[in-house]
Structure formats: structure tokens, C-alpha cells
Amino acid sequence: MTGMGTNGAGSGPVSGRGASVTLSNLEKTYDRANAAKAVDGVSLDIRSGEFLTMLGPSGSGKTTTLMMIAGFETPTAGDIAIDGKSVVAMPPYRRNIGMVFQNYALFPHLTVEENVGFPLKQRGVPKAERAKLVAEALELVHLPGYGARYPRQLSGGQQQRVAVARAVVFRPRLLLMDEPLGALDKQLRENLQLEMRRLHADLGITFIYVTHDQEEALTMSDRIAVMNDGKVAQVGSPEDLYDRPDNRFVAGFIGESNFLPAVVRGMEDNIVIAECEGALIRALCPGRPASGEKVTLTTRPERLRFADGVWAGTPPQNRLSVTVTEAVFAGERCRYMLQAGDGTSIVLKEPSSATIRRRAVGERAEIAWSVADTILV
Amino acid sequence: MSEVVQPASLALAVSRPKTSPFDWRRAVPLLLAAPLLIYMLVFYALPVVAMLLRSVNDPTWTLSHYATLLDDVVFQKTFWITINTSVTVTLGCLILGYPVAMGLVRAKSMAPFILVVILLPFWTSVLVRSYAWMVLLGRHGLVNEALLALGMIDRPIRILNTPLATQIAMIHILLPYMILPIANALRQIDPSLIRAASGLGSTPFMTFRQVILPLSMSGVAAGTLLTFVLALGFYITPAMVGGPRDITLSMLIAQQVDQLNWAYAATLSAVLLATALAILAVARKLPGVGNAFRTSMR
Numbered sequence: 001m002t003g004m005g006t007n008g009a010g011s012g013p014v015s016g017r018g019a020s021v022t023l024s025n026l027e028k029t030y031d032r033a034n035a036a037k038a039v040d041g042v043s044l045d046i047r048s049g050e051f052l053t054m055l056g057p058s059g060s061g062k063t064t065t066l067m068m069i070a071g072f073e074t075p076t077a078g079d080i081a082i083d084g085k086s087v088v089a090m091p092p093y094r095r096n097i098g099m100v101f102q103n104y105a106l107f108p109h110l111t112v113e114e115n116v117g118f119p120l121k122q123r124g125v126p127k128a129e130r131a132k133l134v135a136e137a138l139e140l141v142h143l144p145g146y147g148a149r150y151p152r153q154l155s156g157g158q159q160q161r162v163a164v165a166r167a168v169v170f171r172p173r174l175l176l177m178d179e180p181l182g183a184l185d186k187q188l189r190e191n192l193q194l195e196m197r198r199l200h201a202d203l204g205i206t207f208i209y210v211t212h213d214q215e216e217a218l219t220m221s222d223r224i225a226v227m228n229d230g231k232v233a234q235v236g237s238p239e240d241l242y243d244r245p246d247n248r249f250v251a252g253f254i255g256e257s258n259f260l261p262a263v264v265r266g267m268e269d270n271i272v273i274a275e276c277e278g279a280l281i282r283a284l285c286p287g288r289p290a291s292g293e294k295v296t297l298t299t300r301p302e303r304l305r306f307a308d309g310v311w312a313g314t315p316p317q318n319r320l321s322v323t324v325t326e327a328v329f330a331g332e333r334c335r336y337m338l339q340a341g342d343g344t345s346i347v348l349k350e351p352s353s354a355t356i357r358r359r360a361v362g363e364r365a366e367i368a369w370s371v372a373d374t375i376l377v
Numbered sequence: 378m379s380e381v382v383q384p385a386s387l388a389l390a391v392s393r394p395k396t397s398p399f400d401w402r403r404a405v406p407l408l409l410a411a412p413l414l415i416y417m418l419v420f421y422a423l424p425v426v427a428m429l430l431r432s433v434n435d436p437t438w439t440l441s442h443y444a445t446l447l448d449d450v451v452f453q454k455t456f457w458i459t460i461n462t463s464v465t466v467t468l469g470c471l472i473l474g475y476p477v478a479m480g481l482v483r484a485k486s487m488a489p490f491i492l493v494v495i496l497l498p499f500w501t502s503v504l505v506r507s508y509a510w511m512v513l514l515g516r517h518g519l520v521n522e523a524l525l526a527l528g529m530i531d532r533p534i535r536i537l538n539t540p541l542a543t544q545i546a547m548i549h550i551l552l553p554y555m556i557l558p559i560a561n562a563l564r565q566i567d568p569s570l571i572r573a574a575s576g577l578g579s580t581p582f583m584t585f586r587q588v589i590l591p592l593s594m595s596g597v598a599a600g601t602l603l604t605f606v607l608a609l610g611f612y613i614t615p616a617m618v619g620g621p622r623d624i625t626l627s628m629l630i631a632q633q634v635d636q637l638n639w640a641y642a643a644t645l646s647a648v649l650l651a652t653a654l655a656i657l658a659v660a661r662k663l664p665g666v667g668n669a670f671r672t673s674m675r
């Protein structure tokens with residue numbers, strides 16, 4: 001790979017094979033008349049070699065952020081540094097970043113080989129070396145022997161692989177992907193998710209991946225930045241986001257959550273005791289809410305159990321009396337809609353088993369769950 | 378194929394009264410077009426055919442009119458001038474038109490304004506535009522006055538009634554036929570391709586060379602063909618602003634008609650028509666061009 005990656009963002013304090021990316025207070029307003037910010041003060045530290053996913057609903061500013069990193073949009077305010085060096089003033093073709101577009105953006109007038117060789121040609125790599133690198137890249141994405149075809153002669157999944165090969169053939173230190181699997185069917189998407197992980201492990205470069213599919217984000221990423229309304233709602237590992245959401249948006253956006261209105265009654269170390277529907281519920285809480293404050297507790301449906309069931313070890317501390325309002329058998333699990341006291345509805349998911357008694361609608365029951373699965377948001 | 382068609386034709390058969398021998402619904406488009414078709418047949422196709430026939434049956438059935446063209450010096454010089462003018466004008470339109478097409482496609486709020494400027498010649502008669510060029514290019518016209526004022530020349534130069542005048546005026550008149558197909562092709566280029574090229578390390582110039590230009594070739598081919606074929610038949614403009622000795626094929630035809638030399642005029646017309654058709658036929662065979670031509674004609 002001699003003579004490559006020396007221009008653009010390749011210099012500066014370099015560690016490992018992947019670039020580090022720092023976004024500081026990044027802002028973007030598209031038109032001055034409508035002052036709504038597409039990206040509103042995003043700060044993120046993306047580590048060298050990390051697989052970071054930006055996850056968020058439509059219009060939350062994911063693409064805009066990615067386009068600013070790639071250099072296709074200019075930030076209204078804030079800074080982008082790659083390997084510690086600001087790139088805001090650098091045109092895209094000097095940034096040396098690999099990019100996979102949602103529609104793949106393969107050149108229709110070029111063959112697969114010419115498409116993959118395109119970035120090498122721009123860098124003046126001699127023909128013989130180009131052919132070798134292209135063959136390697138096509139092998140990496142499991143498409144050897146397709147070099148002479150045109151993009152329109154490939155299936156969607158194959159086109160996607162060509163786009164990936166083209167984005168990594170020049171060994172960029174950073175790869176950006178905007179919903180690269182969005183146009184594919186579920187089966188193919190799951191296969192390619194695994195391949196992306198493998199590719200990330202093989203190449204060791206930094207991946208910034210955009211998706212609005214939370215399952216995809218949870219299975220693939222080292223860390224996820226949840227975006228909402230142009231802001232980062234939370235950054236963390238998939239486990240962090242699922243088990244310890246910082247706020248109601250994250251709890252509701254990633255997986256399913258129950259929200260219980262409660263009133264703070266006291267604190268024990270970093271556990272808050274709150275009253276909810278006449279019961280005292282304990283929850284993890286990083287801050288120190290005042291006694292009497294109205295708060296919301298959150299917990300996951302699959303972490304709840306009926307209290308009279310079979311327990312391994314001591315039954316958990318949090319308990320609530322409920323009435324079953326709906327019971328749905330969904331194969332691997334049963335899903336119950338429950339009502340606590342005067343109106344709070346709660347979802348409970350129980351693994352289905354022939355030995356577990358199914359509850360009937362209208363039945364009264366007590367549910368139980370552990371303090372560690374309860375978060376104050 | 379037949380399996381796919383079957384359900385639809387079955388449905389048609391069911392909804393159609395079985396006794397009806399004729400499907401009126403299919404005849405409707407033809408009936409709607411009939412008045413125009415008849416008009417075209419009577420007032421256009423028949424006269425053209427009658428005219429062309431004169432090249433082979435005047436005074437009796439013969440190919441002698443064509444044979445004489447082979448060593449007719451006037452015809453050969455005229456034919457050469459016509460081709461030469463058309464090539465020059467087409468190249469001029471391409472060089473001037475391509476950047477305009479790019480500007481038109483890139484412009485945002487300015488686009489309607491640019492489009493009006495491009496289409497303005499369309500809305501003015503060729504005669505008026507040719508008169509305008511006579512005024513501009515004349516001995517005391519705007520162009521000469523400007524060059525004098527700038528000190529680039531000492532006395533008025535002769536532009537009017539030269540081949541250059543013909544070329545300038547024809548380029549002006551034919552520019553929209555070049556710009557619009559190219560703009561159409563440029564507009565169809567997915568903007569993400571240009572971003573992709575840039576992201577993959579291509580400077581704006583390299584992106585133009587390797588992505589934009591090849592992907593707009595269909596429009597270039599269509600525009601070139603259209604402009605060239607139209608230029609072949611130009612009459613009014615070269616007659617008005619061109620040189621007295623630089624006679625094009627259509628001028629020669631008009632001259633022969635004036636002299637009631639019908640057979641000769643018909644033969645020349647047939648040659649002009651055949652040239653245009655031959656160019657179209659060859660162009661359609663070139664890979665990609667036929668497709669482009671059909672698209673731009675849609």
C-alpha cells in the first residue's frame with residue numbers, strides 16, 4: 001500500500017489502523033429562513049478502530065452528521081477532527097474516507113472492476129497493482145469473478161458488496177456507511193450484518209454506521225450514539241443503552257419499556273425508593289432526586305415475572321398488584337397487558353413453557369422484578 | 378409471456394360482448410388521430426413523394442439526373458460547403474452548449490431564468506433572428522463598432538456575407554437543440570454518484586472527465602445528431618447572412634426551383650434527404666446512441 005493514505009487525513013497523531021474522529025459541538029442549519037437545526041450541538045469521541053453506530057428516528061440528523069464528516073456538507077458551527085486534525089476546511093476528495101451510500105452509488109457506466117478500481121485510479125496507483133488490489137477487495141466481499149459485469153447485472157446484495165469493496169480498496173482509516181443494508185430483505189440483511197462485523201474485525205479500521213434499525217445497531221456495534229432531534233440522546237455500549245437508558249427517549253426507542261409514574265420517598269445509597277400505585281419500588285438512580293418529586297421509573301417487559309412463579313434464588317424486591325387485561329400467546333413467549341391500580345398499563349413478557357400456568361384475562365396477580373432492572377429516567 | 382398476458386385478455390374477453398366483431402376501444406386512438414393523418418397525407422406526404430418522383434421520371438423514367446451529379450462541380454462544391462457548415466455549426470453548438478447545459482442543471486433559483494434565455498430564440502422567427510444578425514454583423518453594426526471602440530481593429534471588417542456570419546447565426550439558432558438534450562442527460566445523473574466520486578478521491582475535474590462526461594454522452598449524441606441534421610437543411614439564414622458564393626444545398630435547390638428546373642431540384646432534395654436519413658441510420662446503430670435518441674425524443 002505504498003504511497004497511499006499519505007495525503008488527506010492520514011497524518012497527525014496516528015494510533016492503530018483506524019482513525020479517531022472527534023465531533024465538537026457540531027451544528028448544521030440548512031437554510032437560514034427556517035432556522036431549525038438539522039444537527040444541534042453534537043459532540044462525540046469516536047475511538048480508533050471502533051464500530052460506532054448512529055441510531056435514531058427519521059429526520060434526527062444522522063445522514064447530515066455523516067455528510068459533514070465526509071465533507072459533503074459544511075458545518076454551520078463546531079469542529080470535526082480526524083486523528084486530532086481539523087478537516088472542516090478540507091474538500092471530500094482529500095479526506096481519504098471510505099463511504100458506502102444507501103443506494104450504493106455505483107457508477108453505471110463502469111464495470112465492477114472499474115468501480116472498485118476507481119479510488120485507486122484517482123490516487124495514481126499503477127494498473128498492475130490496481131488489478132491486484134481490486135481482486136483482493138472483491139475476494140474480501142466474496143465476489144471474485146464478477147469483475148467484468150456492470151452494476152445493473154448484479155443483485156441488490158451483490159451491488160452492496162461492490163460498494164463496500166470500492167470503499168475499502170484504498171485502505172481508508174475510516175469507513176462511513178449510511179443505511180447500507182436498508183434496501184435489502186431481512187434474510188440478506190442479517191447475513192450481511194455478520195459480514196460487516198467480520199469485515200470490521202479483518203480491517204481493524206474505524207466504522208461509523210448509520211441505521212434506524214435498532215436490532216441492527218444492537219447486534220453490530222461496539223457503541224451506539226442514539227440521535228434525537230439533531231442531538232445525541234445517549235452514547236454507550238448496546239448493553240448500556242438497553243439496561244441503563246439515560247432518558248425516556250432512549251428507553252422508549254431501544255426495545256420496549258414500561259413507564260411507571262412514581263413519587264420519590266427516599267434514598268438508600270444510589271437506590272431511590274419511590275411510591276408507585278401504592279407500592280414502594282426501588283430503582284437505580286445516578287442523581288439525588290428530592291423527596292416528594294414526581295418521577296418516571298422504567299423497566300423492560302421481559303424482566304418482569306408473576307410473583308407466584310418459580311424463582312431461582314431469592315425472589316426480587318419490587319412488587320406490584322395488577323389485573324390481567326389481555327393475554328396473547330406468541331409462540332416463544334406470552335405477552336400480557338396488565339393494569340396496576342388506577343390505570344398504569346404494564347407489559348409483561350414471559351417465556352412460554354408447558355409447565356407455566358397461563359393467566360386468564362381478568363385474573364388478579366402480583367408481579368415482581370429486581371431493583372437492578374429498574375431505572376429512574 | 379403468454380401466461381402473463383392471459384389473465385388480462387381473459388378479463389377483456391369476458392367484459393366484451395362476444396358478438397361484437399370489432400374492438401372499438403382499440404380504434405379510438407386511431408380515429409382521434411385520423412384528421413391529422415389525412416391532412417399530413419394529402420398536404421405533406423403526397424407532395425413530397427410527387428416532388429421526389431420528378432427526380433426519376435422527368436421527362437421519362439430515368440436515373441440520368443443522379444448520374445450527372447457524379448461530375449457536377451457545382452453540386453459537389455455545394456454539398457461540401459453544406460457538410461462543412463453543418464459540422465462547424467454542430468461543433469460550435471457543442472462547445473458553447475455543454476457548459477450552458479451544466480449551468481442550467483446546477484442553477485437553483487436561476488434555472489427558470491436561464492431556461493427562458495435559452496428558449497427565447499425558439500419563440501422568435503428565424504427570419505427575424507437572421508435580420509437581427511444582419512444588423513449586428515454589418516459594416517456599421519454593433520460588433521464592428523465594439524471592436525473599433527476597443528481598438529482591436531482600425532477599420533470595419535467584413536463579417537456579414539461571409540461563411541463566419543452563417544456559422545455565428547446558425548449556432549445561435551440551433552443552440553437550444555444542443556443544450557436541451559444534454560441538460561436532460563445531465564439532470565438524470567444521480568447526484569450521489571458525484572458525491573461518491575469526490576469521496577473516493579476524485580477532484581472536480583477528474584469527476585467531470587470520468588463520471589459526468591461519460592454519463593452525459595447520450596445527451597451529447599442526441600444533441601449533436603439533432604443539430605447536425607437540422608443544420609443540413611438550413612436555408613433562410615445562409616441565404617441572408619452568408620456569402621454570395623457560399624451556396625448551401627438548400628439554397629441551390631431554391632435557385633433551381635426559381636428557374637423551374639424541377640427535375641434537378643428534386644434530385645438535390647433526394648440527396649439531402651438521403652444524407653440526413655443515412656446519418657440517422659448510422660447513428661442509431663452506434664452502441665448507446667440509438668437508445669439516447671429514443672429517450673430524448675420522448
Ligand SMILES: Nc1ncnc2c1ncn2[C@@H]1O[C@H](COP(=O)(O)OP(=O)(O)OP(=O)(O)O)[C@@H](O)[C@H]1O
Pocket residue numbers: 030031037038039056057058059060061062063064065212
Ligand atoms: N438538503 C437538505 N436541505 C434542507 N433540509 C434538509 C436537507 N437534508 C436534510 N434536511 C433536514 O435536516 C433534518 C435531518 O435530516 P437527516 O437527513 O440528517 O436525517 P436522518 O436522521 O438521516 O433521517 P433518515 O433516517 O430519514 O435518513 C431533517 O429535518 C431534514 O428535513
Ligand SMILES: [Mg+2]
Pocket residue numbers: 062063064178
Ligand atoms: Mg438519512
